[in-house]
Amino acid sequence: MTAQVYGTAREALGDIADGAIVMIGGFGPAGQPVELVEALLEQGAADLVVVSNNAGNGEDALARLIQLGRVRKIVCSFPRQVDSWHFDAAYRAGSIELELVPQGNLAERIRAGGAGIGAFFTPTGYGTPLAEGKETRVLDGVPMVLETAIRADVALVKAYRADGAGNLVYRRTARNFGPVMATAATRTVVQVSEVLPVGAIDPETVVTPGIYVDSVVRLDSTTTLAGARPAAGRATS
């Protein structure tokens, strides 16, 4: 099994249906699959449920999707930022549903989704407004809250390098949500700065095994330093 390597972000994205659940990686600028979200903007899917740590910055593609009313619901830990004006306006107008999730719960719910775990008990959020109405249990003396898994139809992820088998290596703190989101979607689409031949990534250093990856596209991402981008077509790591 190999990952399909595409020439453009739009081709790699493929068709996304209206109403799809879409995971978008990234924490701030690091790890944002900017060009894949731009392709989603162009593709036209609406009524989306987006799972992402943040809710768009400035006029970026996620912010524009929200502005255009194409995101029905967002599952998010930190939507409010200095430049999240499109989300803020939609939220205040009541035109977007927000499921606010503590960041660690968000990551673990996605991890559970990818691992076939239906739900788990966690101490995070116990006794707070974000646990209201949820099942609780005291385990080993610690009060815990039941949190359910999250899965998606499509995950959009940014990594640093892929090989033809879809194995991924990330770069610095851009790794963040990529490895868990890649496991939790029916289809995982990845943009990278470099695609290497099968066998060119040391198996001991693979972060996301290729089994989780469906589509790959090589792009010069705007959020990866030009100096950190390998020359296109470089053959070894």
Added chain:
Amino acid sequence: MTTTSAAQRLDKAAMAARVAADIAPGSYVNLGIGLPTLVADHLPVGSGITLHTENGLLGMGPSPAPGREDPELINAGKIPVTELPGASYFHQADSFAMMRGGHIDVCVLGAFQVSARGDLANWSTGSPDAVPAVGGAMDLAVGARRTVVMMTLLAKDGTPKLVADCTLPLTGMGCVSRVYTDLAVIDVGPGGARVVETYGVTHAALEDLLGLELGLTDTGED
């Protein structure tokens, strides 16, 4: 540690130094956004203290030189940082497992309110028209082996931030063990609030200011 007092209210740098003085050599530490980030400047060189940032890095170093910023090397406040020798990167589920699993020794957080029992409110002002955001606050509050707060004792409007009961939405229940402020260091928990040190204020004046009965902390704690 015995109860001591200083003549002067502490400024932010002195507060940060006071927090740093309680962090044992070799600790793994997470510093929250805001005031707690100042603590990094006061950790002694060679102390072997390792900084964790929840967006996925252990061994975080100081800000890069101008022009050396990397948008893919940032801290939880989305500010460019550096990596130190021995650093490691990991994904979000691992990062919060590290926290929630009790592998991080100390977490220093800012706060809007802390209760005498150690409840923490630091994510929401409770304003009905505010756009909410929580980030990692709730995970950090309950995860570290020891969660402490660094804050001014009074809000800008003069309202005490150490209270009998938090009135703002909670971040975590009974999770804070010590509060470092400009006017005093105070232990909190099931036994209530107990003064460790005061700065430019007497114990009685502190009780008047807070409207709380304050005990004295046991010596030798920590």
